[in-house]
Amino acid sequence: MSQPKSLLIELGTEELPPGALDELAAAFLRGICQGLSSRGIDAGLSSARAYASPRRLVVYVPAVAAAQPAQTIERRGPAVRAALDAEGQPGPALLGFARSCGVAVEQLEQLTTDKGAWFVYRSVQPGQPVAALLPAIVDEALKGLPIPRPMRWADHDFSFVRPVHWLVMLHGDALVEGKVLGLASGRLSRGHRFMHPGPVPIADADGWLDALRAARVLADPAERRARIRDEVARAAAQTGGVPQLDEALLDEIANLTEWPVAIACAFEREYLAVPPEVLITTMETNQKFVPVLDAQGRLTEHFIGVANVHSADPAQIRKGYERVIRPRFADAKFFWDEDLKTPLAGYQEALKQVTYQQALGTLWGKSLRVAELSRIIAGRIGVDAAAATRAAALAKCDLVTRMVGEFPELQGIMGRYYAQHHGESPDVAAAIDEHYRPRFAGDAIAAGALGRVLAVADRVDTLAGIFAVGLKPTGNKDPFALRRAALGLARTLIEGELDLDLDALIVEALELLPVTAFGGQEGTAPATRRAALRGELMGFVFERLRGYYAERGFDVAAFEAVLAVRPTNLHDFDRRLRAVLAFAGRPEAASLAAANKRVANLLRKEEESGAAIPAKVDPARLELEAERALAAALEAARSDAAAALRRGDYAAALERLARLQPEVDRFFDEVLVNAEDPALRANRLALLAQLRREFGAIADIARL
Structure with missing residues (x-):
């Protein structure tokens, strides 16, 4: 058998969309590997690699066998007892089965199992060559x-995603012939569109990277x-500056170039009067240019363009880059100058003309609701409730400015600049920007207290409003980014x-919504709808919370233990979760968790039977030393734990309750809870109920 050889598949295309290139390359690699694996072809799939550039998708797999291994085929036919007649001769079913297999009855074998015996046909077929299988594998991928x-x-x-122009398929130095997307495979790749426009012969799979x-x-x-x-x-x-290249x-x-060459450029310093975020957004988002900062982190008039060609006259490319950025900066400066002519508060009237959501009214209506929630939260x-109300009233005003109309991603940031320019307090200006935080995964929450108040109020209103109109997320559809809003809300609170x-905030947010928000639920009273939505929204936030803690490595059982008691203050x-995690690491935890589970089961069975459990323990009915010891220890622990709970020190409270383990273990070893005397049983259950309440x-420690 021949030695395994490297496999190369290159599909040449028109320029592929840069935002999708990495995902396309990874998916192409997965598809090829899956195709090889499903056909039983021995290959070094763990070392397989995807390569990609704007004009090509490539998969390289080292050490691919020349063919599939031999294939053992087994077909089960009729049962032996049904296949033979009384004289032991083949019946019609057996003859038909042999004929379908293309063999005589004598060539069939018998398979005996504990369920009976069957006739079977077995054959060994040689595996197909990789060259014969590869076109179908590529097509599937x-x-x-x-x-x-x-x-x-x-x-x-x-x-396809873009028109295709060439196809290379090599197994070692051998061409794999085949046709994919109308292209016949060959060994001719193509080089750089401008610097090497001709065909590039590929001698073998291992030499492809160097040839290109x-x-x-x-x-x-990675090399690019x-x-x-x-x-x-x-x-x-x-x-003399520092590039800002995220x-x-x-x-x-990297996904726009095949031979990147950086060129230093500059623009007129007058544009530095515009907020740097605007210029940086223009450079990065619109032109894919790299901003240059000074040693203090301030934006300079320099920037870097990355060309996809090594030019003999880079000055011409520089002029082109500078020429294309100038009108964009001029527009930005115009927007900035025009917006500054109106104080930020002057844009409030325009918010009345912008629909937030049809059933929820305008952006102005949302601003009023957020301002009222901010006042409540601040108190x-x-x-400062007045500052919170002022910040909320101004928070959405920049959405109707020229600058944010052109650069929506600068919402909040521009509001901060306009507020500062027109003399709003630093805290109010910062809150207008910060209330959008966290803006993305990994972003920090608002730094200032006022920003946090606004962040909570805005998100609670958004969640309540969109849920009320029946547009909550379904599956992977979340057009209002409510999952992100809920996570941002939870993170800000925590x-x-x-x-x-x-829970109280959700109730207040639902009450502030206009009546039209509940109009889609015909025949349902708003009060009933609000009660249902209240539970839905808390559950929605808790689901985000589950993911939040899971990502940070928190124990799932500990999370569920705290969730079971439904604290509404996140x-x-x-604090509870961290205390439970600390408790779970104690030597007494397993025993006490098991005891709590046993207690829960006993109490549940008693309740299901309809029997009433006394609210208090009757000391006179404590007959055994073990139950008297537990009652005394529990009474001593209650006051200490209660003091810790009043301080919010859950770790200290659990630490104190953990010391009950000896008495709890002794109780279950020596005391029969389900005593025949109903009064005695009820008193013992009352003692256990008290333990569970603590x-x-x-x-819910039982969940540990």
Whole structure:
């Protein structure tokens, strides 16, 4: 048998969408690996790699066998007792089965199991060559790519994300012949569109990467990214500044270029009067340029463009980059200057003309609701209520400015600048920006107390309103980003250490909604709808909370233990969870958790039987030393635990209750709870109910 060889599949295309390139390459790799694996082909799939550039999708798999292993085929026929007649001769069913297998009856075998015996046909067929299987594997992999809107071109019946132009399939140095998407495979790739436009012969799969590099194509995305970093650093050094190149921009540039070359450029300093976020957004989002900062982190008039060509006259490229950025900056400066002519509060009237959601009214209506919620929240946590109301009234005003109309991602940021310019207090200006935080996964919550108040009020109103009109998320559809809003709300309450009752806030938010919000529920009273929505919204937030703690490695059982007692203050929930985690690590935890579970079962059975459990323990009915000892220990622990609970020190309370373990264990060893005397049984159950209440004041320890 021949030695395994490397396998190369390269599909050449028109320029692929940069935002989708990484996902397409990864999916192509998965598809090829799955195709090889499902056909039993021995291959080094763990070392398989995806390569991609703007004009190609590539999979490279080292050590792929030349063919499938031999295939053992087994077909089960009729049962032996039904296949033979009384004389032991083959009946019609057996003869038909043999005929369908293409063999005589004598060539069939018998398979005996504990359920009986059957005739079977077994044969060994040689595996097919990889060369014969590969076109179908590639075709299956391409059909499995995530392409939401495939293109058709020319008069072809097939479609793809972009028109295709060449196909290379090599197994070692051997060409794998086949046809995919109308392309016959060959060994000719293509180099850089401008610097090496001709065909590139590929001698073997292992030499492909070097052959393309010689043709001015860096086909390895990691190599392109490294080159972009080096090139940008080199160009920035020429300006004396520091480049601001984040990973998202780096990925996008890498997916737009095959031979990246950085070029230092500059714009007129007068544009630096515009807020830097505006200029940076224009450079990064619209032009894929890299901003350059000074040593203090301030934006300079320099920027770096990354060309997809090594030019003999880079000055011409520089002029082109500078020419294309100038009108965008001029527009931004115009928007900035025009917006500043009106105080931020002057835009409030325009909010009355902007629909937030048809049943929920305008942005102005939302601002009023958020302002009222902010006033309530501020009063509860000791923040200036007047400042909170002012910040809420201004928080959405920048949405109707020219700048945010052009750059929606700058909402809040521009509001902060406009508020500062027109003399609003620093706290109010900061809150207008910060109330959108966290803006994305990994972003921090609002830094200031006023920003946190606004962040909570805005998200509670959004969740209540959108749930009320019946547009809550379904499946992976979440057009209003409510999952993100709920997580941001939970994080702000927990990480901001805000002692607020979320359930009460939800009730207040629902009451502030216009009557039209409940109009979709014909025949249902708003009060009934609000009660149902209240539970739905708390459950929705708790679901986000489950994911939040899971990502941080918190024990699921501990989370469920706290969730069981439904604390509605999420900062309090966090304190309880951390205390339960500390308790779970104690040596007494397992025994006490088991005891709590046993207690819960006993109490549940008693309740199901209809029997009443006394609210208090009768000391006179404590007959055994073990139950008297538990009652005394529990009474001593109650006062200590209660004092700790009043301080919110759940860890201390659980630590004190953990010391009950010896008495609890002794009780279950020596005391028969279900005594024949009903009064005695009821008293013992009352004692256990008291024990459960003490632990249940913090969490359902039985769930540990």
